[in-house]
Amino acid sequence: MPLDCSDRPRRPGLRSRSLVIAATLGLSSQTLPVEARNASLWGRGVFPVASFAGYTSGFGMRSHPLSGDVRPHYGIDIAAPLGSPIRSWWAGTVSEVIVDGGCGNGLVIRSGSYEHIYCHLGGQAGHGVYRSGGVLLRVGQRVATGQVIGHIGLTGSTTGPHLHWGLRYRGAWMDPARVLRAMAESRRRRNPNPLQRPNLGVFR
Numbered sequence: 001m002p003l004d005c006s007d008r009p010r011r012p013g014l015r016s017r018s019l020v021i022a023a024t025l026g027l028s029s030q031t032l033p034v035e036a037r038n039a040s041l042w043g044r045g046v047f048p049v050a051s052f053a054g055y056t057s058g059f060g061m062r063s064h065p066l067s068g069d070v071r072p073h074y075g076i077d078i079a080a081p082l083g084s085p086i087r088s089w090w091a092g093t094v095s096e097v098i099v100d101g102g103c104g105n106g107l108v109i110r111s112g113s114y115e116h117i118y119c120h121l122g123g124q125a126g127h128g129v130y131r132s133g134g135v136l137l138r139v140g141q142r143v144a145t146g147q148v149i150g151h152i153g154l155t156g157s158t159t160g161p162h163l164h165w166g167l168r169y170r171g172a173w174m175d176p177a178r179v180l181r182a183m184a185e186s187r188r189r190r191n192p193n194p195l196q197r198p199n200l201g202v203f204r
């Protein structure tokens, strides 16, 4: 069976049905991990796509766009123009450079208890190194919050230019939309003027 972006981040013990169902139910922000309840902390996060063009797929069970199989999707898909910049959601360390048929060229960045995963990037990836335009990243390298870490590409299993963005907390997948909502809420509290807040798509 060919891999696709929903399969790539598979790890033993993480495909438990209860986890997927809990995520699909759209649990409220009350269920965010302890570290995530600090509203002022969330406001520091940066939306990973510089040129937002829409959300094309959410987290949870879905009918796969290519195969039609119903299976879990461990992230959200954010459409953006081909070649547009991708930013690191949070400061951290590059823990993996991915090259495979599902995720395509991808990056995993670790920030404390969180890992953020970026798939379908343009450029070249291999042997722990990722290159795209002026971006050059190696496993073990530190990245800053908001740093451009790559560009939207068409690598791996994808039907159009988008970023597949995944998020793990202590090794367990969580819905990145919950984090985006927490980021938007934090910004709302700090700055009531919507015109002065960064673009978070529908979550602003």
Ligand SMILES: [Zn+2]
Pocket (backbone or CB within 6 Å): 005, 006, 057, 073, 075, 076, 077, 163, 164, 165
């Ligand atoms: Zn995806």
